[in-house]
Amino acid sequence: MTISAPVLCLASASPRRRALLASIGVPVTVQPCDIDETPLADELATAYVHRLAVAKAQAAVPLTNLPTLGSDTAVVVDGRILGKPMDAEEGAEMLQLLSGRQHEVLTAVAVSGPLGMLSCCVTTQVTMRVIEADEIAAYWRTGEPADKAGGYAIQGLAAIFVKEIQGSHSAVVGLPLFETTHLLRRQGVPIWQRGSR
Numbered sequence: 001m002t003i004s005a006p007v008l009c010l011a012s013a014s015p016r017r018r019a020l021l022a023s024i025g026v027p028v029t030v031q032p033c034d035i036d037e038t039p040l041a042d043e044l045a046t047a048y049v050h051r052l053a054v055a056k057a058q059a060a061v062p063l064t065n066l067p068t069l070g071s072d073t074a075v076v077v078d079g080r081i082l083g084k085p086m087d088a089e090e091g092a093e094m095l096q097l098l099s100g101r102q103h104e105v106l107t108a109v110a111v112s113g114p115l116g117m118l119s120c121c122v123t124t125q126v127t128m129r130v131i132e133a134d135e136i137a138a139y140w141r142t143g144e145p146a147d148k149a150g151g152y153a154i155q156g157l158a159a160i161f162v163k164e165i166q167g168s169h170s171a172v173v174g175l176p177l178f179e180t181t182h183l184l185r186r187q188g189v190p191i192w193q194r195g196s197r
């Protein structure tokens with residue numbers, strides 16, 4: 001097996017973001033950073049995810065001078081930003097809020113590199129069917145929702161709750177690959193292309 005040299009510093013502890021980048025041929029070196037993710041008073045959701053993505057990209061101290069990517073995903077319903085649930089009770093409250101209706105998932109990406117900081121924010125509409133209370137309790141016990149914004153993972157067991165999505169599936173999982181490719185190319189990061197594999 002060939003192990004490719006990293007072409008990007010990923011300022012994230014999320015295994016999903018790393019796997020999504022690997023899926024488009026971008027090997028990374030990981031520099032997770034611990035920043036305060038509390039929303040500011042009256043902060044709008046787009047401003048919030050954008051601020052955190054930039055803060056993550058700035059907080060990482062890459063060992064090399066590779067471009068650095070930070071990202072943040074939030075689930076938004078009725079203007080309320082849902083982060084990761086702290087416990088079963090909060091997880092259940094989140095899924096009850098999302099049950100039988102549409103919500104938004106916002107993912108911001110920031111890439112620092114030769115052109116300075118470039119960023120974008122992608123909004124995806126997700127519609128869930130009604131989720132029964134016993135399903136919510138059983139879902140929490142699987143362990144899947146605990147480290148996910150909004151308390152669910154579209155790429156996992158929660159796919160059975162998702163009736164429709166309009167937007168970017170990869171953005172809901174943690175990184176909008178179409179838009180991220182554009183930012184990375186502008187910063188000179190090589191991406192998979194025809195003939196390179």
Ligand SMILES: Cc1cn([C@H]2C[C@H](O)[C@@H](COP(=O)(O)OP(=O)(O)OP(=O)(O)O)O2)c(=O)[nH]c1=O
Nearest residue numbers: 012013014072073148149152153154172173174
């Ligand atoms: C809605 C949803 C979120 N998520 C994940 C994506 C993100 O990893 C996480 C949201 O939390 P984030 O704070 O965006 O990311 P993170 O804490 O996992 O990683 P880091 O801050 O170090 O970059 O929820 C899914 O995996 N599937 C989903 O369907």
